Structures are given as structure tokens and as C-alpha cells.
Amino acid sequence: MSAEATSPGVHGRRRGLPRIDLRRLGRAALLGPASRDRLPDAIGHVAEAHRAHFPDADLSVLHRAYVLAEASHRGQYRKSGEPYITHPLAVTLILAELGAETTTLTAAVLHDTVEDTDVTLDQVGSEFGEEVRYLVDGVTKLEKVDYGAAAEPETFRKMLVATGNDVRVMSIKLADRLHNMRTLGVMRPEKQERIAKVTRDVLVPLAERLGVQAIKSELEDLVFAILDREDAARTRTLISENASAGDALAATAQDMRRVLREAGISGEVLVRPRHLVSVYRSRLKRGELRGTDFGRLLVLVSEDADCYAVLGELHTCFTPVISEFKDFVAAPKFNLYQSLHTAVVGPDGAVAEVLIRTHQMHKVAEAGVVALGNPYAPGPAAGDTAAEGPDGERIDPTRPGWLSRLLEWQQSAPDSDTFWKTLRADLAQDREITVFRAEGGMLGLPAGATCVDAAYAQYGEAAHRCLGARVGGRLVALGTVLKDGDTVQILLAHDAASGPSPEWLEHARTPAARIAITGWLAAHPDEAALPDASPRPPAVLSAGPRGAVGVVSELPDAPVRLAGCCTPVPPDEITAFQVRGGTVTVHRTGCPAVARMTTRSPVAVSWAAGDTAECQVTLRAESFGRPRLMADLTDAMSTAGAAIISATVEPPSRQRVRHTYTVQLADAALLPGLMRAMRDVPGVYDVSRATQPAEA
Numbered sequence: 150m151s152a153e154a155t156s157p158g159v160h161g162r163r164r165g166l167p168r169i170d171l172r173r174l175g176r177a178a179l180l181g182p183a184s185r186d187r188l189p190d191a192i193g194h195v196a197e198a199h200r201a202h203f204p205d206a207d208l209s210v211l212h213r214a215y216v217l218a219e220a221s222h223r224g225q226y227r228k229s230g231e232p233y234i235t236h237p238l239a240v241t242l243i244l245a246e247l248g249a250e251t252t253t254l255t256a257a258v259l260h261d262t263v264e265d266t267d268v269t270l271d272q273v274g275s276e277f278g279e280e281v282r283y284l285v286d287g288v289t290k291l292e293k294v295d296y297g298a299a300a301e302p303e304t305f306r307k308m309l310v311a312t313g314n315d316v317r318v319m320s321i322k323l324a325d326r327l328h329n330m331r332t333l334g335v336m337r338p339e340k341q342e343r344i345a346k347v348t349r350d351v352l353v354p355l356a357e358r359l360g361v362q363a364i365k366s367e368l369e370d371l372v373f374a375i376l377d378r379e380d381a382a383r384t385r386t387l388i389s390e391n392a393s394a395g396d397a398l399a400a401t402a403q404d405m406r407r408v409l410r411e412a413g414i415s416g417e418v419l420v421r422p423r424h425l426v427s428v429y430r431s432r433l434k435r436g437e438l439r440g441t442d443f444g445r446l447l448v449l450v451s452e453d454a455d456c457y458a459v460l461g462e463l464h465t466c467f468t469p470v471i472s473e474f475k476d477f478v479a480a481p482k483f484n485l486y487q488s489l490h491t492a493v494v495g496p497d498g499a500v501a502e503v504l505i506r507t508h509q510m511h512k513v514a515e516a517g518v519v520a521l522g523n524p525y526a527p528g529p530a531a532g533d534t535a536a537e538g539p540d541g542e543r544i545d546p547t548r549p550g551w552l553s554r555l556l557e558w559q560q561s562a563p564d565s566d567t568f569w570k571t572l573r574a575d576l577a578q579d580r581e582i583t584v585f586r587a588e589g590g591m592l593g594l595p596a597g598a599t600c601v602d603a604a605y606a607q608y609g610e611a612a613h614r615c616l617g618a619r620v621g622g623r624l625v626a627l628g629t630v631l632k633d634g635d636t637v638q639i640l641l642a643h644d645a646a647s648g649p650s651p652e653w654l655e656h657a658r659t660p661a662a663r664i665a666i667t668g669w670l671a672a673h674p675d676e677a678a679l680p681d682a683s684p685r686p687p688a689v690l691s692a693g694p695r696g697a698v699g700v701v702s703e704l705p706d707a708p709v710r711l712a713g714c715c716t717p718v719p720p721d722e723i724t725a726f727q728v729r730g731g732t733v734t735v736h737r738t739g740c741p742a743v744a745r746m747t748t749r750s751p752v753a754v755s756w757a758a759g760d761t762a763e764c765q766v767t768l769r770a771e772s773f774g775r776p777r778l779m780a781d782l783t784d785a786m787s788t789a790g791a792a793i794i795s796a797t798v799e800p801p802s803r804q805r806v807r808h809t810y811t812v813q814l815a816d817a818a819l820l821p822g823l824m825r826a827m828r829d830v831p832g833v834y835d836v837s838r839a840t841q842p843a844e845a
Contacts, residue, residue: 192238192258198245199254206251214258214277221266228335236328237261243324247363247516253317256284260321264289280315287311287318288325299565305351306559306568313556316518319355323364326352330371345375354576358552360484360517370425384429388443397440401493401501405446408466414458416450421504441499448505453478456489456505463503467493470500478510483581483593485513554593554606558661561668571660584631587619587638598658600627604639605662612662613669614647616640617834624773624832628656640834648673650825702733703753709733711765715740716838718764718817725754737838764817765794767839768824770808772832774801781830782808789826790819809839 192215196208218237225233241257249257255277262268263285270289274282288311291304312319326348333341349372356365374381402418409416422444423431431442448459456478463469473492481487489505512520555575562568580596584603592606600620604612604627618625619638631637649666657663700709700723707727715737717723722738726749733752736743772778783793791812799807814820827836 192241195238195241195245195254198242199251202245202248203250208251210255210277211251211258214255214281217268217276218258218262221262221268225265227332229332233261233265239328239331240321240324243327243364244320244519247324247361247519248512249317249320249516249519252278252280253284253320253519256281256288256317257321257324259285260288260325283311283315284317284321287315288321296565301347302565302569302572305572306565309552309555309559309572313552316359316552319359320361320519323352323356323359323361323368327364327368327371330368333371333375341375345372348372349376350573351576356517358484358576360482360486360513361515361519362486362517363515366424366426373426373429380429381425384425384432387432387438388425388428391438391440391443393440397495397497397499398444398446398501401441401495401499402446404467404495405448405463405503408462409448409459412458412462414450414455414462416448416455416459419447419449421445421447439499441495441501445502445504447511448503449508449511450505451507453507456507459505460489460491463491463493463505467495469493473500473502478506485517488514554659554661558659558664561661561664563668567664571664575660582631582633584634585636587636592637594631595658598631599656600625600629600631600637600639601653601656601666602659602662603631603637605657605665606659607639608641610665610669611641612639612665613649614642615649616642616647616828616836624834627653642828642835642837647824647828650829700735701755701757704733707731707733707752709735709754712736712740712742713767714742716764716766716811718766718814718820719756720817723754723756725752726750727752763813763815764820765811765813766820767809767811768827769837769839770810770827770833771835771837772806772808772830773834774806775832778806778830778832779808782810782827782833785826785830786810786812786823789823790815791823 192211196211199206199208199211215238219234222233222237227233227236237258237260240260241254244253244257259268259273259277259281263270263273270282270286273285287308291300291307296303308318308322329344330348333344336344348368353365353368353372356362356368398420402420405418409418423442428438428443432438435442450456450459470492473490475490478487478489487506487510490502491505492500492502494500506514555572558571558575559568562571575595582594582596582598584592584594586592586607592603594602594606598606600618601612601615604615604618608615615627617640618627618629619640620629620631620635622636622638648669651670653666654663654670657666700711702709702725704727708731709725710732711717712734717735717737723735724738724743725733725735726746728734728749733754735754770782772782779796779798783796786793791814794811794813796811797809799809812823814823824836827833
């Protein structure tokens with residue numbers, strides 16, 4: 150099967166292969182096997198297509214699967230009146246033409262048996278093995294009786310999770326949807342539109358991301374014909390009116406064959422007509438179409454190096470359109486696609502687009518992950534450490550980064566409706582970028598992702614403590630949109646209690662970031678609340694000796710004071726020691742001074758229940774130096790209700806400045822808001838509680 154139409158108005162089929170008569174196959178299916186030694190005609194077409202890719206394949210298991218499926222579905226009919234067995238046969242034939250291996254085809258023949266017949270998963274497993282059982286289970290729908298309106302989204306969630314372990318699950322689902330879309334004409338118009346919309350929003354993007362262009366292109370055309378009937382009809386008319394458009398490309402192709410022959414390069418030059426949606430998009434982009442706009446030229450060679458040799462010859466002998474050149478060989482797309490794209494100007498001034506790839510690249514470009522076969526079967530390099538991950542685990546090329554991210558965020562989706570809406574939004578982002586971490590390693594993100602998305606992709610929920618980011622070594626706002634190849638360093642606060650602000654949702658593009666931020670804000674409604682628009686008047690308090698209001702000690706008669714080195718406030722974990730003069734000094738549990746109290750016995754202390762009295766605390770702000778930084782910091786602190794007792798600014802070091810402030814708060818509950826207000830000051834990348842006293 151080809152991703153491009155071989156004639157105007159016909160959906161993608163390989164040149165020279167007529168469409169199979171499914172009604173005839175259905176009648177043959179009802180007759181059962183013709184003899185014990187020969188495959189029945191109904192599955193013979195599948196066997197022929199399979200043997201074209203796997204000449205030595207053992208078809209006995211496929212034969213047994215067909216016999217079980219035919220017997221199980223006997224007496225069932227599709228709405229078109231065809232015997233039901235024609236559907237699994239058509240799905241299997243689609244996958245066989247794409248080059249799927251025998252296990253996938255076996256599961257495809259059986260994919261509806263558990264859902265629509267009395268066959269059980271245990272029977273499938275015992276007869277055909279655990280791999281086939283897993284694939285059949287992965288594409289089996291959940292019952293509406295059990296899930297109601299959530300059945301469809303939860304079925305897709307189940308399939309995606311199964312795809313994370315074995316991508317062949319989604320290969321079968323895509324082929325299943327393709328055949329259903331081909332035969333959708335028997336449905337009511339409103340049902341056609343509903344199925345077409347789900348196909349457009351979910352299945353087409355999944356086919357694109359998995360690189361199965363042959364299925365993706367035909368699905369696009371079928372959806373286009375249902376959801377945009379008028380434009381589809383006009384485009385078909387345009388194609389039929391330009392039936393001779395291929396002549397211009399054929400002439401250019403002949404010139405290219407001559408150029409390659411003279412250069413001693415062995416390669417095929419083929420004319421590839423565009424499919425329906427591709428022609429429609431070209432017309433929107435270019436307006437009036439010329440003959441060469443109705444197709445492309447495809448050059449197939451044997452080796453990667455030959456791709457560049459062909460490119461050099463074409464750019465030498467033809468006038469290249471430099472802006473159209475793209476190298477997806479050295480930098481493959483996230484869906485495994487590899488090819489060189491260019492465009493050249495012919496003698497008559499017409500521009501012809503050219504794709505240059507090897508035969509293997511072409512196979513992967515057409516069939517995507519289907520062409521990779523069983524991702525868990527040992528290959529020629531099974532013993533090669535290059536095929537293993539850092540922990541000795543085999544690297545699975547069919548588990549792309551976008552799928553791993555999808556599987557992670559779907560676990561946090563609180564309900565089916567959120568999952569369904571988020572899935573559609575995620576799949577709508579059809580391009581990816583790669584950014585590099587300053588600490589080493591890479592992150593794959595959708596195009597349009599920001600520093601907020603990079604933070605959650607790298608650190609998960611720990612990104613709640615994100616304060617800022619540097620891109621290319623320069624401090625940037627969290628909402629900065631990242632570009633392909635950027636180097637990103639995420640700056641995190643030391644305070645584990647830090648959290649995101651509601652404004653982060655405006656910058657989050659990935660589902661993982663949005664779900665994590667929304668979850669944190671819902672769990673912390675008080676801390677997530679936006680600050681009051683009117684500034685709070687600062688508390689006017691003296692800088693005198695500090696009391697110990699709110700501390701309960703096991704020595705009720707001893708005076709108590711809070712240590713100035715760590716400035717504990719509720720609800721910090723605290724410990725205390727009796728020092729010279731009998732005074733009980735209270736420290737935060739992690740204070741460095743506590744480690745030096747090894748010769749003293751600790752005194753049991755606790756915060757008084759419900760007490761949120763005034764407190765004094767020392768904070769340290771780490772920032773990049775800039776004019777008016779201190780003025781902005783003190784203004785933010787005053788607005789947050791803090792009275793500054795003392796302040797120290799250390800000399801800048803490598804453009805970094807450290808400010809230490811001791812402040813008085815009317816209520817200890819104001820501390821988290823104060824620290825967030827300080828972090829929001831431009832240039833500040835961390836605010837933490839100090840463990841040494843501030844110098845007055």
C-alpha cells in the first residue's frame with residue numbers, strides 16, 4: 150500500500166494491485182478450507198501479500214487463526230450485508246501489504262473474536278501464545294454496560310497503555326479503523342461524522358506519530374470526504390481536470406534518470422501523485438496549481454551515501470530551490486521518517502518537489518513502526534551492547550519520546566473527560582523539538598513548549614519548585630518559548646514547600662505540566678490564591694529582643710527564646726537545648742548548630758496548638774545582579790506584609806548577588822506568600838530560609 154494516490158481521486162494503493170473483492174472473499178470464507186493441504190482462497194490473498202515480505206514465513210499459525218475466526222464469526226454480518234469475517238480479513242490484508250510479521254497478522258485475524266464472539270482471551274492465549282493474547286486484548290473495546298459514556302475514551306486509554314508495551318497494538322487498531330472508514334458509507338450521516346471526527350482528532354495524528362504514512366494519508370482523505378464534502382468534491386474535480394498533469398513530472402523524471410545514469414548512480418526515479426488532502430493543502434498554500442504541483446518525484450537508492458550523491462547531481466544539473474531543502478536523513482523526524490527533500494526548477498520554469506531516500510527508508514516512511522516488526526525479537530545485533538540501554542535493557546526504537554510522555558501524563562488524568570480532551574489537544578501538536586539539558590542529556594518536547602514544560606519534563610512534580618530558567622546561559626522568563634536545539638537549565642528552589650503560581654498555566658503547553666500544575670493548585674487553594682490587588686500595610690514592629698510566643702516547653706519555669714541562627718517559625722520541626730543561664734533555645738531540626746550540641750540533652754518543645762503569632766525570620770535571596778534589584782525586593786517584601794529588621798548584601802560573585810534579610814511578620818502563615826513574592830522579582834532565582842544570623 151502506498152501513502153500517495155496512484156491515480157487522481159483514488160485512495161492510496163500500491164500501483165498494479167487491484168482492490169480485493171471483499172464480497173467474493175466473504176463467500177469463500179463461508180465455504181471454509183478447500184483442503185487440508187491448501188490455504189482457503191479467503192486468506193490466500195493475505196498469504197500472498199505476506200510472502201512478498203517474508204518468503205520463508207510459517208503460515209500454519211495464520212491458517213489456524215483464520216479457521217477459528219471464521220467459525221466464531223459465522224452467522225454474523227456487517228451492516229453492509231457482507232459476512233463479518235470479511236472485516237478481520239481486510240484488516241489483516243492491510244497489515245500484510247505494509248509488511249507486518251506473522252504474529253501481528255495472527256492477532257489481526259482474531260482481533261474481534263473476544264469482543265464479538267464467545268472466544269475468550271484465555272483460549273486465544275493457550276492456542277496462539279501470550280504475544281497474540283496481549284495484542285488481541287489491547288484492541289478489544291471496553292463494554293458500554295460497564296463504562297457508559299466513558300467507554301470510548303477509556304478504551305483508547307487502555308489501547309495506548311498496551312501500545313506502550315507493544316506498538317503492534319496500535320498498528321492493528323489503525324488498520325481496523327482504516328477498513329471501517331472505507332466502509333462507513335452504510336452508516337447514518339450523523340454517525341459517519343462522529344466517527345470521522347474521532348478519526349481526525351486521534352487516529353490520524355497517531356498514524357502520523359507512528360510513521361504509518363500509508364494509513365495516515367488514506368484516513369485523511371476519507372475524513373476529508375465526510376467532514377468537508379464540498380471542498381473534497383472540488384478537489385476531486387480539479388484532479389480529474391488535470392489528469393495529464395503527470396506528463397510534466399514524467400518528463401522531469403526522465404531527465405533525472407539520464408543525469409543519474411551519466412553520473413554512475415544506480416537508482417529508481419518514480420512519479421508519486423499527491424493524495425486528495427495533499428492537493429487541497431497545496432492549493433491553499435500556492436493558489437493556482439501547475440502540472441508539477443499534483444505530484445512529487447521519488448528517487449530510491451541503495452545506500453545512505455547515495456542519497457547525498459543524488460542530491461549533489463540534481464543541484465548541479467538543475468536549478469535548486471534552496472528554501473525547499475530539508476535533511477531528514479541526518480536528523481530523522483520523531484516518527485522515524487528519513488528522507489532528503491528538495492525542489493528543482495525544470496526547463497519550463499515549473500518547480501518539481503523531489504524526495505530522495507533508500508529502499509529501507511522508503512519502507513519505514515510508508516509503514517512506520519509496522520515495518521520494524523516485533524520490537525522484542527532478537528535481531529542480528531542482539532548481543533551488541535550498542536543495542537542496550539545503560540542498565541542493560543534493550544532500547545526499543547518503537548517507543549518514541551512522545552509516547553512515553555503520553556503514558557506518564559495519562560496516569561495523572563483524574564477522569565475520562567479530562568483524559569479525552571487532553572489527548573486530543575496533545576495529539577494536535579504535530580511537531581516536536583529537541584532541547585539539551587545543561588547537565589547533559591536531551592528532552593523531546595512538542596513545538597511551542599516553554600521553560601515550564603521543560604521543567605516538568607525533566608523533574609516531574611519536583612518542578613513545582615521551579616524559580617526560573619536559563620536558555621543558552623542567559624536568564625529568561627518561565628514563559629519563554631523554546632526552539633529546537635536550545636540548551637536549557639532549570640533553576641529549582643531548595644524549599645520543598647514551594648509551589649507553582651496560577652500564571653504558570655498560561656505558559657504550560659504539555660499535558661504533563663498542565664495536569665501537575667492544576668493538581669497542585671487544587672490541593673493548595675489558599676497558597677494558590679492570587680495576592681490581593683490592594684497592598685497590605687506593613688506591620689510596624691520594633692527590632693527589639695525576640696520573644697518565644699507559641700512555644701510549649703517541658704521546662705515550664707525556664708525562659709525560652711527562638712534561635713537567631715535558623716529563625717524557626719510554625720510549622721517548622723523544632724528541637725531545643727538549655728544553655729548558659731538556664732534559657733531554653735529553640736532551633737529548627739536541620740540547623741547546623743544542632744549538630745554541635747552533642748554534649749547537651751535536648752529539651753522537648755512544640756508549637757502551641759492553633760498559635761500563629763507574630764514571628765521573626767531570616768531569608769536569603771540568590772539573584773543575578775541588576776540595577777534596582779534591592780529596591781524591588783524590599784518593595785515586594787513590604788507589600789507582602791513584612792517589616793525589615795536588617796539587610797545584608799554580599800559583594801557580587803560571577804554576576805550573582807546574595808541578599809540576606811531578617812524580617813518581622815505579624816503572622817507566621819504569611820511566610821510562604823512572602824517567599825513567593827520575593828521569587829517573583831525579576832532576577833531572583835532562589836529564596837531560602839537562612840541558617841546563619843543576618844548581620845545588622
